[in-house]
Amino acid sequence: MENGFSPDKWYWINRKGIFEDENLAAFAAPFPPAHLMQKAYGICDKKVFADHGAEIYKALVSASGKNFGQFKNILVLNCGCGILLRYLKGHSGKITACDGNEENIEWITNHLQFVHAVKIDTKVGLPFSDNQFDAVIVLSVFTFLSRPVQKLLIQELHRLTSDSGSVFIPLYGAQTITKIQKDPECIGLTPNHNHASKKARKEFEQNRHVFVSKTIKRENYQIIGEKIKKAAEKLFIKLKSRVYEPALTFISTGYLQKHWENWFRIDAIYKGTIHDFQDILVATPKKETQSQAVKSGLKTVQDRCCFSEKGFENMTNSVRILSFKKYTSEIMHLCDFHIDHPSSSETFKNKPFGFSGWIVGKNISFNTVEIFSNGDHLLSIPVEISRPDVVKHFNLSSANDHLGFAEYVNPFFLSRRFEIEGFAMSPEVGKIKLFQITGERKVLTCEREMDINPLFITTLGRTGSTFLLGLLGAHPKISVYRPFQVEARYASYWLQMFLSFSHPKSWVFPVAAYNVENPAWIMGDEKATPLHHALYPEIVPWFDGNYTQDLFNFCTRSLERHYDNVARIQHKPNARFFSEKLLPNAFTDAMIDLLPGAKEIVLTRDFRDMFCSIRAFNQKRGFQAFGRDQFSTDEDYISQALAGGANALMDAWKKRKASSVLVRYEDLIQDTESILISLFSHLGIDASSAVVGEVIKNAGKTAPKSQENHKTTSCGKASLQRFRQELSPELLSLCNRVFQEPLITFGYDL
Secondary structure, eight states, X not given: OTTOOOHHHHHXXXXXXXXXXXXXXXXXXXOOOHHHHHHHHSOOOHHHHHHHXXXXXXXXXXXXXXXXXXXXXXXXXXXXXXTTGGGGTTOSSEEEEEESOHHHHHHHHHHOTTEEEEEOOTTTXXXXXXXXXXXXXXXXXXXXXXXXXXXXXXXXXXXXXXXXXXXXXXXXXXXXXXXXXHOGGGGTBOSOOHHHHHHHHHHHHTTOOEEEETTSOTTTOOBOHHHHHHHHHTOOXXXXXXXXXXXXXXXXXXXXXXXXXXXEEEEEXXXXXXXXXXXXXXXXXXXXXXXXXXXXXXXXXTOOOOOSTGGGTTOOSSEEEEEEEEOOTTGGGEEEEEEEESOSSGGGGGSXXXXXXXXXXXXXXXXXXXXXXXXXXEEEEEOOEEOHHHHHHHTOOGGGOEEEEEEEOOGGGSOSEEEEEEEEEETTTEXXXXXXXXXXXXXXXXXXXXXXXXXEEEOOXXXXXXXXXXXXXTSTTEEOSSTTTOOOOHHHHHHHHHHHHTSHHXXXXXXXXXXXXXXXXXXXXXXXXOOGGGSOGGGHHHIIIIIHHHHHHHHHHHHHHHHHHHHHHTTOTTXXXXXXXXXXXXXXXXXXXXXXXXXXXXXXXXXXXXXXXHHHHHHHHTSOOTTGGGOSSHHHXXXXXXXXXXXXXXXXXXXXXXXXXXXXXXXXXXXXHHHHHHHHHHHTSOOOHHHHHHHHHHHHHSSHHHHHHHOSSSSTGGGTTTHHHHSOXXXXXXXXXXXXXXXXXXXXXX
């Protein structure tokens, strides 16, 4: 951001800082007068106004996967009096906002000079050019539109959003219906609402457009209509003679996939991400006609992924290749090379995803082809497959016919949008860049929202994760499996099952399996060369489509049911989260990406203290753990194993900092109550001082013997800065050197 603040700092300044330090008010945007806040949102208090805006902004940043400052031209529709706009101050792009209320537009024009505010006339539509915006945010509109009017607005959004742009639309989804059934007054319904809410739920599950109108019998489903009617009057598309009915609209994933497909690709739907109540839809306009797509064979590189089964109707695979670039700068070392797979051709659809081809050097050999995805190493493929066809073509000696390479890849280890680079490794000349591929990976969706969602702690060993898990497990809305006693990995278990059995090498290998006594055969681990040529080509799309989706549904449903049972055993029938630890690695990246309802805490600790704690814990137990047994000296252990872990944790935080929460062990020890209040507030669960006090008290009484066995100092505060007394000058110098970047990133002094 141009204001120089990190996203977390910006949230804090706007939510709390300006109320604690008046000097910070100069950085933030001003608040509208109370009567405008009341008229637009039913809010008079500035702190509440700031909180609501922060929740919306943070949810949008998380859904976009990047800071909004990276968009060049942003449009905010139905901007009100600036509940979101305040948080866009300092963003480098151009910001346009429109609303139907003249007083709102006048105030924004006079007080939010970084915004171009436009009053909308409902009779003439949106006064913007085609493809003008690369980000369009639609606030509180699709939550009350009838189907015909919704269709008009969809077409208008499609017109004004650029080819590579995105629309961000808060919606009422399944989570909203569930909340309303439990508490109808949360959205202005009378308590006597059972008939209509059940009807809405049934229609929603049938993927129909659910439009709950005030015309429904008053005794069954009374909507407080005036507030919604006022919002409807501010709509900004060509209304012709249409009249609005005060209503609520609920839109399911299935409905979006079926009825929006002519205009938009559904990138993702983030469930309950605004106040644990509203979903956020992220979509990209389809600007290319079908005939153009057939003619070109490829989409543009800028297009984002289409993540629904329906959206992939012209593609049976989980992966779409957008572009392929072959590098020839190293031609002095190469006779030639070729990538047989993947490709953008129709034949690609009937082959499992992976990499195969051949490479011939000029008087040099190649050992492996190294594949990197978005900068991270994905796999090494040995160059060891016999290719007599290549030998014949280049008139080579048949004694050196091992010129081919091939390996299957599970596409769900790829990012939703990926850039893959391939390098050939030669003992004579080192690394040679061969190719670059860009593409999209399909996103799987759960068949329904999970009632209890993952709360992952991404961390390393001896960072205080057991202590944090114990605290989380003491909250009535969070389930943790036997805190302080075991470290359960059931989320990893079910997701590993999915990733293993959805891997092409698993479902291809049965055509050649012989010895099935060893259970490992089902993973395809014994397979050395590609075998898909033995499959019926027509069966591949089923494995890559319905089979994969059904397997994902089974694994996620099993994970949910397991923790539903755990929560009941713990007398927490209404638990909303379960919490487990994860290490920062590619498997964790895939898990968090696959589970849209997952929340993540990145837990860190001064890595110098972490090493001291590992060393002391190993001495206390009498054996070497945490990988220390693999190294002969502390120096090697620190510079290789621990430095690698610290960098991996730093990279995980950088990748997902817009959607994750950072907790430092030192802050958790010194100000436990404040950290828990902040965490529980972020999760949307009870964060009152009374509940937090009970959490801290109850956590302290849980498995006291296990807690004592886990400690290496007399108390938590004694574990802080212990490295200053325990490390030799030589080890401290080494730690400062190898941990320098992660320490600075996480705010530690060298």
